[in-house]
Amino acid sequence: MLSWEKLLLGCSNNGEYPILCDTSPCVYRMKKVMGKNLQIYDTVDFIHDFFYLSEYKKIVRNYYDPCYMQFQKDGDV
Known part of the structure; x- marks a missing residue:
């Protein structure tokens, strides 16, 4: 077992919690x-x-739109 795998297993309570990685090539390799x-x-x-x-679509969620996305909504870009 890899040391990163051990660390992630501990942090995720043995896979109970999902792990988010914002680098797709890393995710591909980690899954393999x-x-x-x-x-x-x-x-x-x-x-x-x-x-x-999500089963909880009725719950109001707050999303942060980066400035660029806010400009796109306004048609300024």
């Missing part, structure tokens, strides 16, 4: 190399699985 009991997500999959497909 590490045990299957870790829930490792890249940003897109995490948003899809935990926000878009």
Whole structure:
């Protein structure tokens, strides 16, 4: 078992909590190399699985839109 895998298993309570990694190539490698009991997500999959497909859609969520996204909404870009 890799030392990073041991660390992530401890931090995730043996795979109970998902792990978010914002670098997709790293996620791909981690999924291939590490045990299957870790829930490792890249940003897109995490948003899809935990926000878009959430059972709790009725709960109001606050999202921070970077300045660029705010400009896009206003049509300034």
